[in-house]
Amino acid sequence: DAGITQSPRHKVTETGTPVTLRCHQTENHRYMYWYRQDPGHGLRLIHYSYGVKDTDKGEVSDGYSVSRSKTEDFLLTLESATSSQTSVYFCAISEVYPYGYTFGSGTRLTVV
Amino acid sequence: QQQVKQSPQSLIVQKGGIPIINCAYENTAFDYFPWYQQFPGKGPALLIAIRPDVSEKKEGRFTISFNKSAKQFSLHIMDSQPGDSATYFCAAKEGSQGNLIFGKGTKLSVKP
Numbered sequence: 001d002a003g004i005t006q007s008p009r010h011k012v013t014e015t016g017t018p019v020t021l022r023c024h025q026t027e028n029h030r031y032m033y034w035y036r037q038d039p040g041h042g043l044r045l046i047h048y049s050y051g052v053k054d055t056d057k058g059e060v061s062d063g064y065s066v067s068r069s070k071t072e073d074f075l076l077t078l079e080s081a082t083s084s085q086t087s088v089y090f091c092a093i094s095e096v097y098p099y100g101y102t103f104g105s106g107t108r109l110t111v112v
Numbered sequence: 113q114q115q116v117k118q119s120p121q122s123l124i125v126q127k128g129g130i131p132i133i134n135c136a137y138e139n140t141a142f143d144y145f146p147w148y149q150q151f152p153g154k155g156p157a158l159l160i161a162i163r164p165d166v167s168e169k170k171e172g173r174f175t176i177s178f179n180k181s182a183k184q185f186s187l188h189i190m191d192s193q194p195g196d197s198a199t200y201f202c203a204a205k206e207g208s209q210g211n212l213i214f215g216k217g218t219k220l221s222v223k224p
Contacts, residue, residue, distance in 0.1 A: 033211070035214075040216065041216060042118075042201060042214045042215055042216035042217045043156070043201065043214040043217075044214075045211055045212075045213075048211060050209075058211065090155050090156070092155075099144050099146070099161070099205055099212075100146060100158040100161065101156075101158065101212055102158075103148075103155030103156050103157065104155050105153075105154060105155050106153075106154075106155055
């Protein structure tokens, strides 16, 4: 998707290992979000950022941490991956106005 | 607590039919209601959005109907095509500082 890149696109990791997912934007948008998508649950907000070094928790933040040291990068870290964190992770960006979110192409994470 | 309830979970229609997807919400402070379309392996993409001061909005073959008193809104797809087969998410947002809350999604299949 134009202006927003997620890496890696796919990852398989072992239970108990730390994992970091990266979201990079070239739109200079203020807001950045991490969602996870699971069958039957839709999209659930993990963490979000409203500026450099300004972050807050979402609906399902347990087991996750984030950092935003630059406007363009938003990192999601699983401190110690568990099988319940197997999911597809989406990053999104937005500005104050208009409200529409632009999503990245996602990272499929499998914890074995 | 699910703040946006979406139905049905899945929907199959014939080409040319008019699928209707419904969403209901409780929070009367929500003031922005978008619909997102997601194809397999891709991130959700903004399709159409409405604010509560209008009852209907059309963009091409896609129409949002909004009933403020009933706290419900729906997506209608006119003259549906196999290329419309995707998962559709409704969402709601509260003000410029609120985050998007998503429904659980509807998987639409349009048969040729």
